[in-house]
Amino acid sequence: MTDRRLTETARAFALRAHEGQTRKGAAAEPYAVHVAEVAELVALWGGGPEAVAAAWLHDTVEDCGVTPEALDRRFGPRVAALVAELTDDKTLPKAERKRLQRVNAPGKSPDAALIKLADKTSNLRSLQNSPPAHWPAERQLAYVDWAADVVAVLPALPQVLRHGFAVLAEQTRQSIAARA
Numbered sequence: 001m002t003d004r005r006l007t008e009t010a011r012a013f014a015l016r017a018h019e020g021q022t023r024k025g026a027a028a029e030p031y032a033v034h035v036a037e038v039a040e041l042v043a044l045w046g047g048g049p050e051a052v053a054a055a056w057l058h059d060t061v062e063d064c065g066v067t068p069e070a071l072d073r074r075f076g077p078r079v080a081a082l083v084a085e086l087t088d089d090k091t092l093p094k095a096e097r098k099r100l101q102r103v104n105a106p107g108k109s110p111d112a113a114l115i116k117l118a119d120k121t122s123n124l125r126s127l128q129n130s131p132p133a134h135w136p137a138e139r140q141l142a143y144v145d146w147a148a149d150v151v152a153v154l155p156a157l158p159q160v161l162r163h164g165f166a167v168l169a170e171q172t173r174q175s176i177a178a179r180a
Contacts, residue, residue, distance in 0.1 A: 013057065013075075018030075031059075035059065039118075051082065054083050062090060086112055120151050121168060124144060124168050140176045
């Protein structure tokens with residue numbers, strides 16, 4: 001499969017898989033907006049075609065019932081492995097999944113670290129622009145702090161991207177404080 005075909009096929013697959021899903025924010029925007037933003041950021045930050053494809057697909061196992069084997073067959077072992085690196089075990093309690101994201105972050109491959117950064121960036125942007133109505137300010141701030149903790153220990157990220165995330169985290173904290 002050519003590089004362009006790989007990313008286009010992943011995009012189409014992700015859009016179908018997430019069809020009908022919405023983000024948690026008050027605007028309830030289609031979930032596809034999130035995966036598109038993550039893929040766009042990964043491409044902008046220099047991720048190759050397999051990383052961009054995995055960015056499109058990063059939540060399909062967790063949220064859509066897609067199996068890792070299906071991703072392997074359709075997109076190859078490298079893309080499937082990247083998605084696996086980014087997939088939480090939904091059989092675990094939420095607090096444990098969040099703890100494990102922090103614990104496992106230092107061991108991520110460079111491409112998985114880039115996708116994770118893009119995912120957390122997209123989530124903070126959403127928290128700034130359309131926070132979940134049922135999340136009090138304290139929960140929103142706790143999310144920002146946790147996301148910053150995860151990003152802080154990701155390996156192989158350029159300093160400029162780390163700095164950009166730190167600025168975004170601070171802007172998000174200020175936005176939350178201004179709304180409170």
